[in-house]
Amino acid sequence: MIPLDVVIVPDHLAHFVLERSAVVVIDVLRATTSIAVALHSGARGILPIMTVEEAIRISGNMRRDGESVLLCGEVGGLPPEGFDLGNSPREFVPERVLNRRIMLKTTNGTVALVRSQTARYVLAGALVNLSAVAEFLHSHLESDSLDRILCVCAGREGDFSLEDFFTAGGIVDRLQDLYRSRFDLGDSAVAALEYFQSHRDNPLAVLEQSRHGRVLKGLGLGADLPACAAYDSYPVVPLCGSEGWIEKAEI
Amino acid sequence: MIPLDVVIVPDHLAHFVLERSAVVVIDVLRATTSIAVALHSGARGILPIMTVEEAIRISGNMRRDGESVLLCGEVGGLPPEGFDLGNSPREFVPERVLNRRIMLKTTNGTVALVRSQTARYVLAGALVNLSAVAEFLHSHLESDSLDRILCVCAGREGDFSLEDFFTAGGIVDRLQDLYRSRFDLGDSAVAALEYFQSHRDNPLAVLEQSRHGRVLKGLGLGADLPACAAYDSYPVVPLCGSEGWIEKAEI
Numbered sequence: 001m002i003p004l005d006v007v008i009v010p011d012h013l014a015h016f017v018l019e020r021s022a023v024v025v026i027d028v029l030r031a032t033t034s035i036a037v038a039l040h041s042g043a044r045g046i047l048p049i050m051t052v053e054e055a056i057r058i059s060g061n062m063r064r065d066g067e068s069v070l071l072c073g074e075v076g077g078l079p080p081e082g083f084d085l086g087n088s089p090r091e092f093v094p095e096r097v098l099n100r101r102i103m104l105k106t107t108n109g110t111v112a113l114v115r116s117q118t119a120r121y122v123l124a125g126a127l128v129n130l131s132a133v134a135e136f137l138h139s140h141l142e143s144d145s146l147d148r149i150l151c152v153c154a155g156r157e158g159d160f161s162l163e164d165f166f167t168a169g170g171i172v173d174r175l176q177d178l179y180r181s182r183f184d185l186g187d188s189a190v191a192a193l194e195y196f197q198s199h200r201d202n203p204l205a206v207l208e209q210s211r212h213g214r215v216l217k218g219l220g221l222g223a224d225l226p227a228c229a230a231y232d233s234y235p236v237v238p239l240c241g242s243e244g245w246i247e248k249a250e251i
Numbered sequence: 252m253i254p255l256d257v258v259i260v261p262d263h264l265a266h267f268v269l270e271r272s273a274v275v276v277i278d279v280l281r282a283t284t285s286i287a288v289a290l291h292s293g294a295r296g297i298l299p300i301m302t303v304e305e306a307i308r309i310s311g312n313m314r315r316d317g318e319s320v321l322l323c324g325e326v327g328g329l330p331p332e333g334f335d336l337g338n339s340p341r342e343f344v345p346e347r348v349l350n351r352r353i354m355l356k357t358t359n360g361t362v363a364l365v366r367s368q369t370a371r372y373v374l375a376g377a378l379v380n381l382s383a384v385a386e387f388l389h390s391h392l393e394s395d396s397l398d399r400i401l402c403v404c405a406g407r408e409g410d411f412s413l414e415d416f417f418t419a420g421g422i423v424d425r426l427q428d429l430y431r432s433r434f435d436l437g438d439s440a441v442a443a444l445e446y447f448q449s450h451r452d453n454p455l456a457v458l459e460q461s462r463h464g465r466v467l468k469g470l471g472l473g474a475d476l477p478a479c480a481a482y483d484s485y486p487v488v489p490l491c492g493s494e495g496w497i498e499k500a501e502i
Binding site: 210 | 263
């Protein structure tokens with residue numbers, strides 16, 4: 001049986017050897033949702049960046065090289081001055097992002113993506129691409145002799161986040177459907193799966209109850225929540241490639 | 252509203268200022284269960300210790316001073332050579348522990364207890380003393396102006412553990428009963444509470460499903476699970492005092 005675990009916060013990744021693992025990084029509110037939406041809308045690639053300064057520096061270099069790059073992301077939920085777009089999935093429409101490269105500065109999702117980079121596959125998972133991600137994992141499990149699947153909750157400033165836990169449970173649920181009784185579920189996967197199954201009919205309520213969801217509402221970004229809660233609305237598989245760029249995987 | 256959070260693994264304690272907090276450390280399998288049983292059986296105090304060497308050294312010093320001390324605990328689930336007792340709650344009967352001091356070497360519970368020590372109150376919580384711990388917190392919440400309650404899951408080697416998550420949810424449940432709508436629940440407290448409420452009628456099944464429970468069964472220690480699952484069977488409040496000794500609090 002293949003181990004299938006949920007890592008509640010990125011710090012725990014230190015406990016795992018990742019070389020033959022597939023990692024799904026989950027930051028539903030909102031980085032991994034926005035990444036899926038942007039790729040589905042035709043963006044060429046997304047580079048997650050840790051700091052505003054680094055995002056400005058790298059995008060400046062790329063622009064001097066003649067690249068058409070968008071500077072996107074948030075600090076405290078809102079886009080910093082000089083950025084082209086924030087971190088709202090509603091902004092990543094084809095009219096803005098088609099054929100563009102995107103630098104994405106986010107808080108929690110970027111940390112999780114960077115810590116996962118030694119894995120065989122690093123995917124960006126969200127509710128909007130839940131089934132596509134599960135199907136990709138399913139199709140690569142045997143052909144690439146993966147020895148473990150990890151769903152990594154980006155969390156919130158190092159702490160547990162309800163919406164990522166719920167979504168991790170959703171990936172476990174989809175994988176179990178595809179591959180019944182093939183997985184050895186860790187304790188956190190058992191708990192996340194149950195939480196997902198209890199609330200699967202109302203993902204929006206989970207996002208609204210979460211602390212992060214309430215913060216976004218307070219910032220006037222409440223309209224992002226239904227966009228982030230819509231199952232399989234952007235069926236794309238964002239895959240981290242060389243040099244950290246996330247591109248659309250062939251399914 | 253007073254924040255009530257569940258800390259999924261002891262590492263996260265670093266994110267909190269604890270001076271005016273009450274912390275309940277939970278290591279159901281088996282350290283905090285054994286601590287509650289030992290105090291209920293008349294032990295004078297328990298000192299959690301990180302290493303076998305330190306446990307042997309300190310108990311040797313105490314014996315030279317004429318103290319009657321028991322050396323107890325486990326490495327990999329079993330008592331090291333030369334120890335008087337292991338870490339099974341079934342061993343801490345009055346015939347063995349009455350009026351004795353106990354050095355307890357355990358893996359996960361000790362780490363969590365040591366990391367919590369700057370808190371205003373540090374309690375050892377388990378299923379066997381769930382209501383007693385909740386009642387103690389309730390009675391001290393206002394009189395001591397506590398600004399936060401944290402249930403800290405000892406976890407398993409830094410990772411999530413199902414039985415501690417369940418028990419943390421049980422403490423949240425009992426506190427909500429006593430103090431309805433007075434708490435601001437963190438995301439992890441919401442999830443743990445739900446998990447507890449779904450399984451409250453069969454705590455033994457939770458322990459049996461958990462990874463740690465399965466390991467104990469494999470070591471021939473399966474009879475510990477029903478002992479650890481028995482709600483309120485040892486209604487005592489283990490309270491960390493000066494120099495790290497855990498003693499029975501007055502309720």
